[in-house]
Amino acid sequence: MPRGTRLALILGAIPFLTLVFALPFVNRIEPVILGFPFILFWILLWVLLTPAILFIAYRIEKKFNPPEDEGRR
Amino acid sequence: MNTALLIIFGTIVFSACVGIFAGRRVKMNLENWTVGGRRFGILIIWLLMAGEIYTTFTFLGASGWAYSRGAPTYYVIIYGALAYTLSFFILPELWKVGKRYGLHTQPDFFIKIYGSRFLGVLVALVGIVSIIPYLQLQLTGLGLIVEVASNQAIQSKLAIFVSFILTCAFVYTSGIRGSAWVSVIKDVMMIAAVAIVGIGVPHIYFGGFGKMFQALIAQKPGHLVFPGAAPSMDTLWVMSTLLLTGMGFYMWPHVFGSAFSAKSDKILKRNAIIMPFYQIPVLLVLMVGFTAFLVLPGLKNGDLAFLELVKKTYPSWLLGFVGAAGAVTAMVPASILVLFGSTLLSKNVYQAGFNPKASEETVMRLSRVMVLVITTAALVFALLLPGALVNLLLIGYNGVSQFFPGVVLGLFWKRVSSTGVICGLLTGLALVVFLVFSRHDPLWGMNAGFVALAANGTVTLIVSLLSKERRPRT
Numbered sequence A: 001m002p003r004g005t006r007l008a009l010i011l012g013a014i015p016f017l018t019l020v021f022a023l024p025f026v027n028r029i030e031p032v033i034l035g036f037p038f039i040l041f042w043i044l045l046w047v048l049l050t051p052a053i054l055f056i057a058y059r060i061e062k063k064f065n066p067p068e069d070e071g072r073r
Numbered sequence B: 001m002n003t004a005l006l007i008i009f010g011t012i013v014f015s016a017c018v019g020i021f022a023g024r025r026v027k028m029n030l031e032n033w034t035v036g037g038r039r040f041g042i043l044i045i046w047l048l049m050a051g052e053i054y055t056t057f058t059f060l061g062a063s064g065w066a067y068s069r070g071a072p073t074y075y076v077i078i079y080g081a082l083a084y085t086l087s088f089f090i091l092p093e094l095w096k097v098g099k100r101y102g103l104h105t106q107p108d109f110f111i112k113i114y115g116s117r118f119l120g121v122l123v124a125l126v127g128i129v130s131i132i133p134y135l136q137l138q139l140t141g142l143g144l145i146v147e148v149a150s151n152q153a154i155q156s157k158l159a160i161f162v163s164f165i166l167t168c169a170f171v172y173t174s175g176i177r178g179s180a181w182v183s184v185i186k187d188v189m190m191i192a193a194v195a196i197v198g199i200g201v202p203h204i205y206f207g208g209f210g211k212m213f214q215a216l217i218a219q220k221p222g223h224l225v226f227p228g229a230a231p232s233m234d235t236l237w238v239m240s241t242l243l244l245t246g247m248g249f250y251m252w253p254h255v256f257g258s259a260f261s262a263k264s265d266k267i268l269k270r271n272a273i274i275m276p277f278y279q280i281p282v283l284l285v286l287m288v289g290f291t292a293f294l295v296l297p298g299l300k301n302g303d304l305a306f307l308e309l310v311k312k313t314y315p316s317w318l319l320g321f322v323g324a325a326g327a328v329t330a331m332v333p334a335s336i337l338v339l340f341g342s343t344l345l346s347k348n349v350y351q352a353g354f355n356p357k358a359s360e361e362t363v364m365r366l367s368r369v370m371v372l373v374i375t376t377a378a379l380v381f382a383l384l385l386p387g388a389l390v391n392l393l394l395i396g397y398n399g400v401s402q403f404f405p406g407v408v409l410g411l412f413w414k415r416v417s418s419t420g421v422i423c424g425l426l427t428g429l430a431l432v433v434f435l436v437f438s439r440h441d442p443l444w445g446m447n448a449g450f451v452a453l454a455a456n457g458t459v460t461l462i463v464s465l466l467s468k469e470r471r472p473r474t
Helices: A003-021 A038-064 B003-022 B030-038 B042-053 B056-068 B071-101 B106-114 B117-149 B156-174 B176-206 B209-219 B235-251 B253-261 B265-295 B302-313 B316-353 B360-383 B390-401 B404-412 B418-437 B448-466
Strands: none
Touching: A003 A038, A003 B071, A003 B235, A038 B071, A038 B265, B003 B117, B003 B156, B003 B176, B003 B316, B030 B176, B030 B253, B030 B316, B030 B360, B042 B176, B042 B253, B042 B265, B042 B316, B056 B071, B056 B117, B056 B176, B056 B265, B056 B302, B056 B316, B071 B106, B071 B235, B071 B253, B071 B265, B071 B404, B106 B117, B106 B253, B106 B316, B106 B404, B106 B418, B117 B156, B117 B253, B117 B302, B117 B316, B117 B360, B117 B390, B117 B418, B156 B176, B156 B316, B156 B360, B176 B209, B176 B253, B176 B265, B176 B302, B176 B316, B209 B265, B235 B253, B235 B390, B235 B404, B235 B448, B253 B316, B265 B302, B302 B316, B316 B360, B390 B418, B390 B448, B404 B418, B404 B448, B418 B448
16 A cells, blocks of 8 residues: 555544544533534534545645556556 | 515526536437536536535434434534545545446446446345435425425425426436536525524524523533433444444445546545535534524424524525525435436346346436436325335435445455355345334444444455455456
Protein backbone atom coordinates (compact mmCIF):
# COMPACT_ATOMS: atom_id res chain seq x y z
CA MET A 1 0.00 0.00 0.00
CA PRO A 2 1.46 3.40 -0.96
CA ARG A 3 2.54 5.54 1.99
CA GLY A 4 0.06 8.31 1.16
CA THR A 5 -2.89 5.90 1.22
CA ARG A 6 -1.73 4.49 4.56
CA LEU A 7 -1.53 7.93 6.15
CA ALA A 8 -4.88 8.87 4.61
CA LEU A 9 -6.50 5.75 6.09
CA ILE A 10 -5.20 6.66 9.55
CA LEU A 11 -6.81 10.08 9.16
CA GLY A 12 -9.98 8.43 7.89
CA ALA A 13 -10.23 6.47 11.14
CA ILE A 14 -10.62 9.68 13.16
CA PRO A 15 -14.34 10.27 12.41
CA PHE A 16 -15.06 6.67 13.38
CA LEU A 17 -13.16 6.97 16.66
CA THR A 18 -14.71 10.30 17.64
CA LEU A 19 -18.24 9.88 16.29
CA VAL A 20 -18.85 6.21 17.07
CA PHE A 21 -16.47 4.72 19.60
CA ALA A 22 -16.19 7.82 21.79
CA LEU A 23 -19.97 8.19 22.19
CA PRO A 24 -20.26 6.28 25.50
CA PHE A 25 -17.79 8.74 27.05
CA VAL A 26 -19.43 11.95 25.87
CA ASN A 27 -23.09 11.09 26.48
CA ARG A 28 -23.83 13.97 28.85
CA ILE A 29 -25.37 17.43 28.93
CA GLU A 30 -22.78 19.30 31.02
CA PRO A 31 -20.80 21.31 30.20
CA VAL A 32 -23.12 23.22 27.89
CA ILE A 33 -20.92 24.75 25.17
CA LEU A 34 -22.13 27.56 22.88
CA GLY A 35 -25.62 26.73 24.07
CA PHE A 36 -25.44 23.10 22.96
CA PRO A 37 -25.58 20.11 25.31
CA PHE A 38 -22.08 18.61 25.42
CA ILE A 39 -22.95 15.49 23.42
CA LEU A 40 -24.47 17.52 20.60
CA PHE A 41 -21.59 19.98 20.64
CA TRP A 42 -19.12 17.09 20.39
CA ILE A 43 -21.00 15.57 17.45
CA LEU A 44 -21.21 18.88 15.58
CA LEU A 45 -17.55 19.62 16.20
CA TRP A 46 -16.37 16.36 14.64
CA VAL A 47 -18.90 16.35 11.82
CA LEU A 48 -17.71 19.80 10.81
CA LEU A 49 -14.05 18.79 11.20
CA THR A 50 -14.57 15.82 8.86
CA PRO A 51 -14.19 17.91 5.67
CA ALA A 52 -10.93 19.32 7.06
CA ILE A 53 -9.67 15.83 7.91
CA LEU A 54 -10.55 14.53 4.45
CA PHE A 55 -8.97 17.56 2.82
CA ILE A 56 -5.69 16.87 4.63
CA ALA A 57 -5.95 13.21 3.60
CA TYR A 58 -6.42 14.35 0.01
CA ARG A 59 -3.32 16.54 0.11
CA ILE A 60 -1.28 13.81 1.78
CA GLU A 61 -2.28 11.26 -0.85
CA LYS A 62 -1.32 13.70 -3.55
CA LYS A 63 2.04 14.39 -1.95
CA PHE A 64 3.17 10.90 -0.98
CA ASN A 65 1.56 8.64 -3.55
CA PRO A 66 3.35 8.05 -6.85
CA PRO A 67 1.73 10.21 -9.54
CA GLU A 68 -1.29 8.46 -11.11
CA ASP A 69 -0.37 4.95 -12.25
CA GLU A 70 -2.78 4.93 -15.18
CA GLY A 71 -4.86 1.85 -15.70
CA ARG A 72 -3.61 -0.08 -12.64
CA ARG A 73 -5.03 -0.11 -9.19
CA MET B 1 -57.25 29.03 -5.36
CA ASN B 2 -55.11 30.02 -2.40
CA THR B 3 -51.48 31.10 -2.46
CA ALA B 4 -50.06 27.94 -0.91
CA LEU B 5 -51.73 25.80 -3.53
CA LEU B 6 -50.42 27.94 -6.34
CA ILE B 7 -46.86 27.81 -5.02
CA ILE B 8 -46.96 24.04 -4.57
CA PHE B 9 -48.37 23.14 -7.95
CA GLY B 10 -46.33 25.82 -9.72
CA THR B 11 -43.14 24.33 -8.27
CA ILE B 12 -44.06 20.75 -9.15
CA VAL B 13 -44.88 21.61 -12.75
CA PHE B 14 -41.87 23.90 -13.19
CA SER B 15 -39.52 21.21 -11.81
CA ALA B 16 -40.92 18.60 -14.15
CA CYS B 17 -40.45 20.94 -17.12
CA VAL B 18 -36.82 21.55 -16.15
CA GLY B 19 -36.36 17.79 -15.85
CA ILE B 20 -37.84 17.10 -19.26
CA PHE B 21 -35.87 19.93 -20.86
CA ALA B 22 -32.60 18.63 -19.34
CA GLY B 23 -32.40 15.66 -21.69
CA ARG B 24 -33.62 17.36 -24.85
CA ARG B 25 -30.41 17.65 -26.79
CA VAL B 26 -28.89 14.32 -25.77
CA LYS B 27 -29.25 11.17 -27.81
CA MET B 28 -30.63 8.68 -25.30
CA ASN B 29 -28.74 5.45 -25.02
CA LEU B 30 -28.22 3.44 -21.86
CA GLU B 31 -24.92 5.20 -21.11
CA ASN B 32 -26.51 8.65 -21.25
CA TRP B 33 -29.74 7.65 -19.58
CA THR B 34 -28.32 5.91 -16.48
CA VAL B 35 -24.91 7.51 -15.93
CA GLY B 36 -25.19 10.80 -17.82
CA GLY B 37 -22.43 9.79 -20.23
CA ARG B 38 -20.00 9.86 -17.24
CA ARG B 39 -19.62 13.61 -17.64
CA PHE B 40 -20.80 15.14 -14.37
CA GLY B 41 -18.46 17.64 -12.72
CA ILE B 42 -18.01 18.32 -9.03
CA LEU B 43 -20.92 20.73 -8.59
CA ILE B 44 -23.55 18.61 -10.30
CA ILE B 45 -22.36 15.43 -8.55
CA TRP B 46 -22.59 17.21 -5.22
CA LEU B 47 -26.10 18.42 -5.93
CA LEU B 48 -27.18 15.07 -7.33
CA MET B 49 -25.89 13.06 -4.39
CA ALA B 50 -27.40 15.50 -1.93
CA GLY B 51 -30.55 15.32 -4.04
CA GLU B 52 -30.91 11.60 -3.57
CA ILE B 53 -29.72 11.42 0.02
CA TYR B 54 -31.84 14.20 1.51
CA THR B 55 -35.32 12.82 1.13
CA THR B 56 -38.65 13.47 2.77
CA PHE B 57 -37.16 11.71 5.76
CA THR B 58 -34.96 14.73 6.27
CA PHE B 59 -38.01 16.92 6.63
CA LEU B 60 -40.43 14.70 8.48
CA GLY B 61 -38.52 11.78 9.97
CA ALA B 62 -35.53 13.53 11.50
CA SER B 63 -37.62 16.27 13.11
CA GLY B 64 -40.20 13.67 14.09
CA TRP B 65 -37.54 11.61 15.85
CA ALA B 66 -36.18 14.69 17.61
CA TYR B 67 -39.71 15.38 18.76
CA SER B 68 -40.77 11.93 19.88
CA ARG B 69 -37.49 10.09 20.65
CA GLY B 70 -34.96 12.82 21.40
CA ALA B 71 -31.23 12.06 21.40
CA PRO B 72 -31.24 8.90 19.22
CA THR B 73 -32.02 11.23 16.32
CA TYR B 74 -28.43 12.56 16.56
CA TYR B 75 -27.46 9.53 14.50
CA VAL B 76 -28.95 11.26 11.46
CA ILE B 77 -26.31 14.00 11.69
CA ILE B 78 -23.46 11.56 12.19
CA TYR B 79 -23.92 8.69 9.77
CA GLY B 80 -23.54 10.86 6.70
CA ALA B 81 -20.11 12.00 7.87
CA LEU B 82 -19.05 8.37 8.30
CA ALA B 83 -20.42 7.42 4.90
CA TYR B 84 -18.59 10.28 3.19
CA THR B 85 -15.35 9.29 4.88
CA LEU B 86 -15.74 5.74 3.55
CA SER B 87 -16.70 7.06 0.14
CA PHE B 88 -13.44 8.99 0.00
CA PHE B 89 -11.63 5.65 -0.15
CA ILE B 90 -14.17 3.48 -1.94
CA LEU B 91 -15.96 5.47 -4.65
CA PRO B 92 -12.88 6.52 -6.68
CA GLU B 93 -11.78 2.88 -7.00
CA LEU B 94 -15.32 1.88 -7.86
CA TRP B 95 -15.48 4.57 -10.51
CA LYS B 96 -12.27 3.28 -12.13
CA VAL B 97 -13.69 -0.23 -12.42
CA GLY B 98 -16.94 1.22 -13.77
CA LYS B 99 -15.14 3.30 -16.36
CA ARG B 100 -12.89 0.47 -17.49
CA TYR B 101 -15.74 -1.96 -18.10
CA GLY B 102 -18.54 0.47 -18.94
CA LEU B 103 -20.66 -0.51 -15.90
CA HIS B 104 -24.02 1.15 -15.28
CA THR B 105 -25.44 -0.47 -12.17
CA GLN B 106 -24.53 -2.18 -8.93
CA PRO B 107 -25.30 -5.74 -10.17
CA ASP B 108 -23.11 -4.98 -13.22
CA PHE B 109 -20.29 -4.49 -10.76
CA PHE B 110 -20.91 -7.81 -9.00
CA ILE B 111 -21.18 -9.66 -12.31
CA LYS B 112 -17.91 -8.17 -13.57
CA ILE B 113 -15.88 -8.54 -10.39
CA TYR B 114 -17.08 -12.01 -9.41
CA GLY B 115 -17.92 -13.43 -12.84
CA SER B 116 -21.23 -14.71 -11.47
CA ARG B 117 -24.53 -13.92 -13.15
CA PHE B 118 -26.38 -15.57 -10.28
CA LEU B 119 -24.84 -13.07 -7.86
CA GLY B 120 -25.78 -10.22 -10.19
CA VAL B 121 -29.42 -11.27 -10.38
CA LEU B 122 -29.54 -11.80 -6.59
CA VAL B 123 -28.16 -8.32 -5.95
CA ALA B 124 -30.60 -6.84 -8.47
CA LEU B 125 -33.59 -8.53 -6.82
CA VAL B 126 -32.59 -7.45 -3.31
CA GLY B 127 -32.12 -3.95 -4.71
CA ILE B 128 -35.57 -3.84 -6.27
CA VAL B 129 -37.27 -5.27 -3.19
CA SER B 130 -35.63 -2.47 -1.18
CA ILE B 131 -36.35 0.25 -3.73
CA ILE B 132 -40.12 -0.19 -4.07
CA PRO B 133 -41.06 0.44 -0.41
CA TYR B 134 -38.54 3.30 -0.25
CA LEU B 135 -40.20 4.80 -3.29
CA GLN B 136 -43.61 4.39 -1.74
CA LEU B 137 -42.33 6.12 1.41
CA GLN B 138 -41.35 9.14 -0.69
CA LEU B 139 -44.79 9.24 -2.26
CA THR B 140 -46.62 8.91 1.04
CA GLY B 141 -44.40 11.63 2.54
CA LEU B 142 -45.08 13.88 -0.41
CA GLY B 143 -48.82 13.41 -0.07
CA LEU B 144 -48.68 14.17 3.64
CA ILE B 145 -46.60 17.32 3.16
CA VAL B 146 -48.79 18.73 0.42
CA GLU B 147 -52.00 17.92 2.25
CA VAL B 148 -50.92 19.62 5.48
CA ALA B 149 -49.25 22.53 3.69
CA SER B 150 -52.31 23.27 1.58
CA ASN B 151 -54.59 23.07 4.63
CA GLN B 152 -56.30 19.97 3.28
CA ALA B 153 -57.19 21.91 0.12
CA ILE B 154 -55.24 19.36 -1.94
CA GLN B 155 -55.95 15.74 -1.22
CA SER B 156 -52.81 13.72 -0.63
CA LYS B 157 -53.83 11.19 -3.28
CA LEU B 158 -54.21 13.86 -5.94
CA ALA B 159 -50.82 15.36 -5.03
CA ILE B 160 -49.15 11.95 -5.15
CA PHE B 161 -50.71 11.14 -8.50
CA VAL B 162 -49.90 14.40 -10.27
CA SER B 163 -46.36 14.86 -9.00
CA PHE B 164 -45.38 11.27 -9.55
CA ILE B 165 -46.71 11.12 -13.11
CA LEU B 166 -44.69 14.26 -13.86
CA THR B 167 -41.62 12.77 -12.18
CA CYS B 168 -41.84 9.70 -14.35
CA ALA B 169 -42.22 11.84 -17.43
CA PHE B 170 -38.82 13.39 -16.88
CA VAL B 171 -37.20 10.10 -15.93
CA TYR B 172 -38.56 8.63 -19.15
CA THR B 173 -37.26 11.43 -21.35
CA SER B 174 -34.05 12.57 -19.63
CA GLY B 175 -32.81 9.81 -17.36
CA ILE B 176 -30.33 10.89 -14.70
CA ARG B 177 -29.79 14.31 -16.27
CA GLY B 178 -33.38 15.16 -15.44
CA SER B 179 -32.85 14.18 -11.80
CA ALA B 180 -29.62 16.15 -11.62
CA TRP B 181 -31.21 19.36 -12.89
CA VAL B 182 -34.28 19.09 -10.70
CA SER B 183 -31.87 18.52 -7.78
CA VAL B 184 -30.70 22.08 -8.23
CA ILE B 185 -34.21 23.44 -7.63
CA LYS B 186 -34.77 21.00 -4.81
CA ASP B 187 -31.56 21.77 -2.96
CA VAL B 188 -32.02 25.54 -3.15
CA MET B 189 -35.62 25.34 -1.95
CA MET B 190 -34.98 22.78 0.75
CA ILE B 191 -32.02 24.61 2.22
CA ALA B 192 -33.93 27.90 2.16
CA ALA B 193 -36.95 26.32 3.85
CA VAL B 194 -34.89 24.55 6.48
CA ALA B 195 -32.77 27.63 7.18
CA ILE B 196 -35.79 29.94 7.57
CA VAL B 197 -37.64 27.56 9.85
CA GLY B 198 -34.68 25.98 11.65
CA ILE B 199 -33.13 29.30 12.62
CA GLY B 200 -36.50 31.02 12.86
CA VAL B 201 -38.57 28.97 15.30
CA PRO B 202 -36.04 28.63 18.15
CA HIS B 203 -35.50 32.36 17.84
CA ILE B 204 -39.18 33.31 17.76
CA TYR B 205 -40.19 31.16 20.73
CA PHE B 206 -37.07 31.27 22.88
CA GLY B 207 -34.66 33.86 21.49
CA GLY B 208 -32.07 31.44 20.11
CA PHE B 209 -30.71 27.87 20.14
CA GLY B 210 -29.01 28.25 23.50
CA LYS B 211 -32.14 29.47 25.27
CA MET B 212 -34.21 26.77 23.60
CA PHE B 213 -31.85 24.10 24.92
CA GLN B 214 -31.89 25.76 28.35
CA ALA B 215 -35.65 25.41 28.44
CA LEU B 216 -35.45 21.82 27.24
CA ILE B 217 -32.79 20.90 29.79
CA ALA B 218 -34.89 22.46 32.55
CA GLN B 219 -37.97 20.56 31.47
CA LYS B 220 -36.64 17.14 30.43
CA PRO B 221 -32.85 16.77 30.43
CA GLY B 222 -33.06 13.05 29.58
CA HIS B 223 -34.44 13.93 26.14
CA LEU B 224 -31.04 15.25 25.04
CA VAL B 225 -28.77 12.32 25.93
CA PHE B 226 -29.02 8.69 24.84
CA PRO B 227 -31.40 6.91 25.00
CA GLY B 228 -33.72 9.94 25.00
CA ALA B 229 -37.35 8.89 25.12
CA ALA B 230 -36.67 5.53 23.42
CA PRO B 231 -35.31 3.06 25.99
CA SER B 232 -34.42 0.49 23.33
CA MET B 233 -32.16 2.99 21.57
CA ASP B 234 -29.32 3.39 24.02
CA THR B 235 -25.69 4.21 23.19
CA LEU B 236 -24.90 0.72 21.90
CA TRP B 237 -27.88 0.85 19.55
CA VAL B 238 -26.75 4.24 18.27
CA MET B 239 -23.19 2.99 17.72
CA SER B 240 -24.24 -0.15 15.86
CA THR B 241 -26.79 1.78 13.82
CA LEU B 242 -24.11 4.30 12.87
CA LEU B 243 -21.75 1.60 11.65
CA LEU B 244 -24.55 -0.12 9.74
CA THR B 245 -25.94 3.01 8.08
CA GLY B 246 -22.50 4.49 7.45
CA MET B 247 -21.50 1.36 5.55
CA GLY B 248 -24.91 0.86 3.95
CA PHE B 249 -25.30 4.41 2.68
CA TYR B 250 -23.57 4.02 -0.68
CA MET B 251 -24.88 0.48 -1.06
CA TRP B 252 -28.31 1.70 -2.10
CA PRO B 253 -28.43 0.79 -5.81
CA HIS B 254 -29.33 4.32 -6.85
CA VAL B 255 -26.64 6.02 -4.79
CA PHE B 256 -24.05 3.46 -5.83
CA GLY B 257 -25.01 3.83 -9.49
CA SER B 258 -24.78 7.62 -9.48
CA ALA B 259 -21.10 7.37 -8.60
CA PHE B 260 -20.55 6.16 -12.17
CA SER B 261 -21.87 9.42 -13.57
CA ALA B 262 -18.88 11.42 -12.29
CA LYS B 263 -16.39 12.74 -14.82
CA SER B 264 -13.37 11.29 -12.97
CA ASP B 265 -12.30 9.50 -9.82
CA LYS B 266 -10.83 12.76 -8.48
CA ILE B 267 -14.27 14.39 -8.64
CA LEU B 268 -15.61 11.74 -6.26
CA LYS B 269 -12.71 12.22 -3.88
CA ARG B 270 -13.22 15.97 -3.77
CA ASN B 271 -16.97 15.43 -3.49
CA ALA B 272 -16.43 13.33 -0.36
CA ILE B 273 -14.61 16.28 1.19
CA ILE B 274 -17.47 18.73 0.70
CA MET B 275 -20.42 16.39 1.34
CA PRO B 276 -20.35 16.74 5.16
CA PHE B 277 -21.42 20.39 4.84
CA TYR B 278 -24.80 19.02 3.93
CA GLN B 279 -25.20 17.89 7.53
CA ILE B 280 -25.81 21.48 8.66
CA PRO B 281 -29.37 21.60 7.25
CA VAL B 282 -30.03 18.34 9.09
CA LEU B 283 -29.00 19.99 12.35
CA LEU B 284 -31.50 22.76 11.68
CA VAL B 285 -34.23 20.19 11.10
CA LEU B 286 -33.50 18.70 14.53
CA MET B 287 -33.79 22.17 16.06
CA VAL B 288 -37.32 22.40 14.69
CA GLY B 289 -38.16 19.02 16.22
CA PHE B 290 -36.79 20.05 19.63
CA THR B 291 -38.60 23.38 19.53
CA ALA B 292 -41.84 21.58 18.65
CA PHE B 293 -41.29 19.30 21.65
CA LEU B 294 -41.57 22.35 23.90
CA VAL B 295 -44.10 24.42 21.97
CA LEU B 296 -46.48 21.76 20.68
CA PRO B 297 -46.50 18.92 23.19
CA GLY B 298 -48.77 15.95 22.68
CA LEU B 299 -48.89 15.64 18.89
CA LYS B 300 -50.23 12.23 17.91
CA ASN B 301 -47.96 11.85 14.92
CA GLY B 302 -44.44 13.14 15.65
CA ASP B 303 -43.62 13.13 11.95
CA LEU B 304 -45.93 16.11 11.56
CA ALA B 305 -43.98 18.20 14.12
CA PHE B 306 -42.13 20.19 11.45
CA LEU B 307 -45.22 21.09 9.43
CA GLU B 308 -47.47 21.75 12.41
CA LEU B 309 -44.93 24.12 13.89
CA VAL B 310 -44.58 25.98 10.61
CA LYS B 311 -48.35 26.21 10.38
CA LYS B 312 -48.59 27.61 13.90
CA THR B 313 -45.80 30.13 13.37
CA TYR B 314 -45.79 31.45 9.82
CA PRO B 315 -48.20 32.90 7.23
CA SER B 316 -49.75 30.52 4.74
CA TRP B 317 -47.52 31.45 1.78
CA LEU B 318 -44.46 30.28 3.71
CA LEU B 319 -46.25 27.09 4.58
CA GLY B 320 -46.88 26.75 0.85
CA PHE B 321 -43.19 27.28 0.15
CA VAL B 322 -42.25 24.60 2.68
CA GLY B 323 -44.82 22.30 1.12
CA ALA B 324 -43.41 22.91 -2.33
CA ALA B 325 -39.86 22.28 -1.09
CA GLY B 326 -41.11 19.09 0.53
CA ALA B 327 -42.74 17.98 -2.70
CA VAL B 328 -39.60 18.39 -4.82
CA THR B 329 -37.63 16.81 -1.98
CA ALA B 330 -39.69 13.70 -2.61
CA MET B 331 -39.64 13.96 -6.40
CA VAL B 332 -35.87 13.92 -6.85
CA PRO B 333 -35.10 10.75 -4.86
CA ALA B 334 -38.22 9.17 -6.33
CA SER B 335 -36.97 9.87 -9.84
CA ILE B 336 -33.58 8.30 -9.19
CA LEU B 337 -35.18 5.30 -7.49
CA VAL B 338 -37.43 4.76 -10.49
CA LEU B 339 -34.51 5.18 -12.88
CA PHE B 340 -32.29 2.63 -11.20
CA GLY B 341 -35.14 0.29 -10.31
CA SER B 342 -36.10 0.04 -13.96
CA THR B 343 -32.51 -0.38 -15.14
CA LEU B 344 -31.99 -3.16 -12.59
CA LEU B 345 -35.08 -4.94 -13.86
CA SER B 346 -34.25 -4.71 -17.54
CA LYS B 347 -30.47 -4.99 -17.51
CA ASN B 348 -29.77 -7.16 -14.51
CA VAL B 349 -32.84 -9.31 -14.14
CA TYR B 350 -34.03 -9.65 -17.74
CA GLN B 351 -30.76 -9.44 -19.67
CA ALA B 352 -28.39 -11.05 -17.16
CA GLY B 353 -30.91 -13.59 -15.91
CA PHE B 354 -32.86 -14.65 -18.97
CA ASN B 355 -31.53 -13.27 -22.20
CA PRO B 356 -27.80 -12.47 -22.22
CA LYS B 357 -27.91 -11.85 -25.96
CA ALA B 358 -30.36 -8.94 -25.74
CA SER B 359 -28.96 -5.89 -27.51
CA GLU B 360 -28.33 -2.62 -25.72
CA GLU B 361 -31.17 -0.96 -27.64
CA THR B 362 -33.56 -3.64 -26.44
CA VAL B 363 -32.41 -3.14 -22.84
CA MET B 364 -32.82 0.62 -23.16
CA ARG B 365 -36.33 0.29 -24.60
CA LEU B 366 -37.24 -2.22 -21.92
CA SER B 367 -35.88 0.09 -19.20
CA ARG B 368 -38.27 2.79 -20.33
CA VAL B 369 -41.16 0.35 -20.27
CA MET B 370 -40.09 -0.63 -16.75
CA VAL B 371 -40.32 3.02 -15.69
CA LEU B 372 -44.03 2.74 -16.38
CA VAL B 373 -44.26 -0.63 -14.60
CA ILE B 374 -42.48 0.57 -11.46
CA THR B 375 -44.45 3.81 -11.47
CA THR B 376 -47.70 1.90 -11.61
CA ALA B 377 -46.63 -0.52 -8.90
CA ALA B 378 -45.54 2.28 -6.55
CA LEU B 379 -48.73 4.24 -7.21
CA VAL B 380 -50.90 1.22 -6.52
CA PHE B 381 -49.13 0.62 -3.22
CA ALA B 382 -49.15 4.30 -2.23
CA LEU B 383 -52.79 4.97 -3.16
CA LEU B 384 -54.57 1.69 -2.56
CA LEU B 385 -52.50 -0.37 -0.11
CA PRO B 386 -50.59 2.19 1.94
CA GLY B 387 -49.83 -0.24 4.77
CA ALA B 388 -48.74 -3.21 2.69
CA LEU B 389 -45.04 -2.46 2.43
CA VAL B 390 -44.27 -1.21 5.93
CA ASN B 391 -42.51 -4.45 6.77
CA LEU B 392 -40.40 -4.33 3.65
CA LEU B 393 -39.28 -0.85 4.53
CA LEU B 394 -37.95 -2.12 7.83
CA ILE B 395 -35.60 -4.45 6.02
CA GLY B 396 -34.68 -2.12 3.14
CA TYR B 397 -31.67 -0.40 4.69
CA ASN B 398 -30.57 -3.57 6.47
CA GLY B 399 -30.88 -5.48 3.21
CA VAL B 400 -28.81 -3.23 0.95
CA SER B 401 -26.14 -2.83 3.65
CA GLN B 402 -25.39 -6.52 3.19
CA PHE B 403 -23.70 -5.66 -0.13
CA PHE B 404 -20.90 -3.88 1.69
CA PRO B 405 -18.47 -6.81 2.18
CA GLY B 406 -18.85 -7.88 -1.45
CA VAL B 407 -18.17 -4.38 -2.73
CA VAL B 408 -15.24 -3.46 -0.50
CA LEU B 409 -13.50 -6.84 -0.56
CA GLY B 410 -14.09 -7.06 -4.30
CA LEU B 411 -12.22 -3.80 -4.76
CA PHE B 412 -9.38 -4.28 -2.29
CA TRP B 413 -8.78 -7.97 -1.56
CA LYS B 414 -7.54 -10.40 -4.19
CA ARG B 415 -8.54 -13.55 -2.34
CA VAL B 416 -12.25 -12.89 -1.94
CA SER B 417 -14.25 -15.45 -3.93
CA SER B 418 -17.71 -15.35 -5.43
CA THR B 419 -18.74 -18.37 -3.32
CA GLY B 420 -17.64 -16.45 -0.23
CA VAL B 421 -19.65 -13.39 -1.17
CA ILE B 422 -22.76 -15.40 -2.07
CA CYS B 423 -22.61 -17.33 1.23
CA GLY B 424 -22.03 -14.15 3.23
CA LEU B 425 -24.79 -12.26 1.46
CA LEU B 426 -27.33 -15.05 1.92
CA THR B 427 -26.38 -15.40 5.61
CA GLY B 428 -26.78 -11.65 6.13
CA LEU B 429 -30.10 -11.45 4.32
CA ALA B 430 -31.52 -14.51 6.10
CA LEU B 431 -30.53 -13.06 9.47
CA VAL B 432 -32.07 -9.68 8.64
CA VAL B 433 -35.37 -11.23 7.63
CA PHE B 434 -35.43 -13.59 10.60
CA LEU B 435 -34.46 -11.03 13.25
CA VAL B 436 -36.75 -8.28 11.99
CA PHE B 437 -39.83 -10.43 11.47
CA SER B 438 -39.37 -12.38 14.72
CA ARG B 439 -39.16 -8.98 16.48
CA HIS B 440 -35.59 -9.46 17.63
CA ASP B 441 -34.58 -5.98 16.52
CA PRO B 442 -32.73 -4.63 18.46
CA LEU B 443 -30.75 -7.71 19.41
CA TRP B 444 -28.54 -7.52 22.53
CA GLY B 445 -29.02 -3.75 22.46
CA MET B 446 -27.63 -3.58 18.93
CA ASN B 447 -29.27 -2.86 15.60
CA ALA B 448 -30.18 -6.27 14.13
CA GLY B 449 -28.94 -5.20 10.69
CA PHE B 450 -25.51 -4.65 12.19
CA VAL B 451 -25.47 -8.11 13.73
CA ALA B 452 -26.39 -9.55 10.33
CA LEU B 453 -23.69 -7.50 8.62
CA ALA B 454 -21.07 -8.73 11.06
CA ALA B 455 -22.09 -12.34 10.42
CA ASN B 456 -22.11 -11.69 6.68
CA GLY B 457 -18.58 -10.26 6.73
CA THR B 458 -17.27 -13.14 8.84
CA VAL B 459 -18.80 -15.79 6.57
CA THR B 460 -17.50 -14.02 3.46
CA LEU B 461 -13.96 -13.95 4.87
CA ILE B 462 -13.91 -17.55 6.07
CA VAL B 463 -15.45 -19.09 2.95
CA SER B 464 -13.15 -17.03 0.73
CA LEU B 465 -10.08 -18.22 2.61
CA LEU B 466 -11.25 -21.83 2.35
CA SER B 467 -12.19 -21.81 -1.33
CA LYS B 468 -9.49 -22.13 -3.94
CA GLU B 469 -11.39 -20.53 -6.78
CA ARG B 470 -9.77 -17.61 -8.58
CA ARG B 471 -11.98 -14.80 -9.66
CA PRO B 472 -11.61 -13.13 -13.05
CA ARG B 473 -8.88 -10.50 -13.18
CA THR B 474 -10.03 -6.93 -12.90
